[in-house]
Amino acid sequence: MREKYLSCSRRVLLGAGGALALLAGLRPMRALAQGTGEKLRIGVIGSGNIGGTIGRLWVKAGHPVLFSSRHPERLKDMVAELGALARYGTVSEAIAFGDALLVAIPFGALPQIGHDHAAELKGKIVLDAGNASPARDGASIAAEVERDGIGVTSQKYLAGTRLVRAFNTLSYAIFAREANRPDPKLAIPIAGDDSEAVSVAAQLVRDAGFDPVVVGKLADARRFQRGEPGYGQAVSAAELRQKLSLAP
16 A cells, blocks of 8 residues: 555655646746747757848847858857847757757758657747749749648748747848837737637837737648738838738
């Protein structure tokens, strides 16, 4: 009887320990989502124009950022300029480092990234900034985006991630110029199926110096993909909501 009791107690303690570990892992994200100033470690996959620009803004906001690319050694000078909060490495290192990730790569490379890093990406909050261009990414994947919508297509190739579409509607030059401008801030449309991931993404948009506008679920990300009404709109949040017929 005593052995049975001890076994049961052991299971309860293990279960409680697992729950506490889960809560500890979620706490930084919840804190950030609630705007308490908690900083997240961010991994940037693709540190070119968009990834480099948004990553720089996060470093300036106090977030530790690991920039990655196919040739990480080329990021050395940028990272040195940004200081102690910035570092560089491989894609795998960026995924392991980040509590949240920004993927800013040619859309045609998304299937390979998702395939090569499927296990590492599982459960990660991922902000996806890609756009599909037939000339660059291929007619097949561009047609898939037109048929199914870019949010649904991105989730297909980044299966298992907590995906949010963000930072895909404007050029890096506009992001660099308009970040942290006086109110009203520049609006950034976002969309995702995971409510906590959307909250974290919204706060990261604010930390980069912009105003997030939640458009809806991943299926609704179609509304701000290339060629759609929400794309290319360098406007305030109020103006963007009006253009997309969203509630104020």
